[in-house]
Amino acid sequence: MPSTTFYNLPPEKRERLLAAARAEFVRVPYEEASVNRIIQAAGIPRGSFYMYFTDKEDLFRHLMECYARLLEExxxxxxxxxGGDLFAAFLELFDHIRGVWRQGEYREIGQILCRNRQMQPWLFLDRAGPEAVLNRLRDRVDLSRLDLQTETDLSDLFHLLVTTLAGTLVTAQTVREEEARARLVRVLGILQRGAASKAPSCEEA
Incomplete structure (x- = not known):
């Protein structure tokens, strides 16, 4: 996470560094991103960079957490x-993101996602992990709408929904948006109703 020294910088200098980092991570995949190019674009000495961030991963994580807070809000x-409907909220989040896809932060999120398709969606969220995000949203979820049978069901479902949303956003870059949305609706429907046969199992017969 950024050091106190970074937060003590004048706002315009902080933003100059972050803007250079965003531009670099949008331009190339994470593995190819260069700290040297970032600091040259930001106009800061290499030594100063390492007073602000531990390394490239630390900077990348910070940017992703900034994006994640935007999405979480x-x-x-x-x-x-x-009304706490988790499935409806995720579908509407997709619609919202696609509606402003070419604007500011959302455009950058989309480009970075596409550049780094191999990364797990949780790498783009709070470094404390999915539980940290879910815990902040938990009180807003109407649990009566869900068939939760174990203590981990909500966490596992939330993880599946985030993974599905991220995958659909990436897919929406290469197929028609209506097709991507229709697939998301189908997958959400499967998760919502369950796909197990309603016929009695062998153990019940």
Missing amino acids: RMAQLLDRN
Whole structure:
């Protein structure tokens, strides 16, 4: 995470460094991103960079957490608007992101996702892990709408929904948006209703 020294910088100098980092991670995959190019674009000495961040991964994580907070705030609003319906909120989050896909932070998120398709979606969220995100949203989720049978069901479902959303956003870059959304609706429907046969199992017969 950024050092106190970074947060003590004048706002314009902080933003200059972050803007250079965003541009670099949008331009090339994470593995090819260069700290040297970032500091040259930002106009800061190499030594100063390492006073602000431990390494490239630390900087990348910080940027991703900034994006994640933006999405988390929106998700909280959508859960409230949909009466705590987790599935409806995720579908509306997709619609929201696609609606502003070419604007500012969302455009950058989309480009970085596409550049780094091999990364797990959780690498783009809070470094404390999915539980940290879910715990901040938990009180907004209407649990009565869900068939939760174990203590980990909500966490596992949330993980599946985030993974599905991220995958659909990436897919939406290469197919028609209506096709990507239709597939998301189908997958959400499967998760919502369950896919197991309603016929009695061998053990029940």
